Structure formats: C-alpha cells, structure tokens
C-alpha cells in the first residue's frame with residue numbers, strides 16, 4: 680500500500696484507504712483513498728448517483744465496506760465499537776430527521792442513549808451555538824426548514840463528535856437559510872478544530888466552505904485537492 684510522505688503535518692484526522700462497497704453486482708464506491716486533517720473541510724461533489732452518499736455512510740459505518748478501510752486518528756475504525764464510532768463521527772442529512780416532541784428532547788437524545796443527562800443549561804448553550812437561543816421548549820413540528828436543520832446540527836454536536844459528516848445539509852433550504860447554515864458550519868469547525876466532510880451538489884458552496892474538494896464519478900474519486908485547484912476558481 681502506498682504511503683503518503685512529504686507532509687510535516689500531523690497524521691490525518693480521517694483517512695480512507697481503498698474504500699469500496701458493492702451491493703450485489705453494483706459498485707457503489709470504488710477504491711477511494713483520501714485524507715482530511717483536523718480543522719479542515721472536505722467537500723464531495725459530483726453528479727447525482729455518483730456514490731457521494733454511499734461514501735459518506737461508509738465513514739461512520741452505517742454501511743459496511745466490502746473492501747478497504749477508514750482510519751480515525753490513525754486508528755482502524757474496525758477496532759472501534761460502532762456506537763463509539765458514531766458518537767465520534769456525527770452525521771447530519773439533507774432532511775433533518777427529528778422525532779416528534781420538543782427541541783430539547785431531540786438534542787438530549789444522543790447523550791441520553793449513553794446514560795448522560797444534558798442539563799437545561801447545556802441544551803441552551805448548544806441552541807445558542809446554532810443560533811436558536813430560547814428554542815428548547817419549542818415543538819419540532821413548528822420549525823422552519825432552516826431551524827430544523829440547525830436543531831439537527833445541535834443534536835449531532837451534543838455528542839461532541841470529532842468529525843462532522845454532512846450530506847447536502849442545505850439543499851432543501853432557501854438562499855438566506857443556506858448562508859446561515861454555511862456560516863454556522865464554518866464557525867463550528869474553526870472553534871473546535873473539527874474535521875468536516877460535506878456532500879454538496881453546489882459548486883459555489885464547495886468554494887465558500889471547503890479547503891479540499893473531491894470529485895466523485897461512478898463511485899470513484901476522480902480528483903481530490905485544494906478546492907481552488909479542483910474547481911478552478913478565479
């Protein structure tokens with residue numbers, strides 16, 4: 680296996696090595712090797728059906744690779760219990776899958792599964808972080824799309840993940856909400872030196888957010904590098 684050399688940086692926070700997944704005859708993800716450092720945002724772009732979501736789902740083991748693997752801080756993810764892995768690698772989807780009830784109950788859900796009770800102050804502070812102060816007691820059925828997406832982000836952040844996986848988090852939102860969520864993502868990643876992988880069909884969004892961009896086609900990574908080079912900005 681080729682080793683990346685020449686970089687004086689610390690080891691990648693998240694790395695894939697020859698990551699692949701087939702479903703029957705179908706190749707969903709094919710031999711994808713990439714690295715993202717802490718504090719870095721990687722955008723994944725490519726046509727619909729290219730395997731972007733399939734790739735993302737492999738990263739926190741929602742789906743099982745058929746070959747290749749993922750390293751989290753240089754550690755093979757197969758040696759990390761799936762539940763622990765999904766706490767450390769949080770995911771937010773295109774549609775905010777909130778369950779019926781209050782905003783607070785949704786945010787406290789992850790920690791509660793691990794036997795940790797979030798205090799009201801902790802819930803409030805997470806809500807402030809995502810720009811929804813005072814929303815704790817609101818019923819999720821009354822939220823706008825942008826608000827629901829923020830709650831979904833707060834719920835993911837409640838688990839204090841090291842890696843944030845975002846699958847087209849703004850594609851269902853209007854332009855104003857899109858910019859708000861983008862600012863939020865940038866702030867969160869900078870503040871916590873998190874590692875972020877965001878799937879987007881929007882090149883302008885990749886340019887606004889991502890340090891690195893990977894282009895996927897037919898399950899493969901066809902290009903990966905600095906966003907400005909990959910998307911030929913300027």
Ligand SMILES: Nc1ncnc2c1ncn2[C@@H]1O[C@H](COP(=O)(O)OP(=O)(O)O)[C@@H](O)[C@H]1O
Nearest residue numbers: 702705707725726727728729730731732733734
């Ligand atoms: N579990 C599955 N079994 C078979 N085919 C699948 C499965 N999941 C996704 N696909 C197919 O794999 C391809 C890649 O899908 P997906 O990862 O959702 O692409 P993208 O997110 O880039 O639009 C698509 O053609 C999709 O229909």
Ligand SMILES: [Mg+2]
Nearest residue numbers: 731732733846
């Ligand atoms: Mg997709």
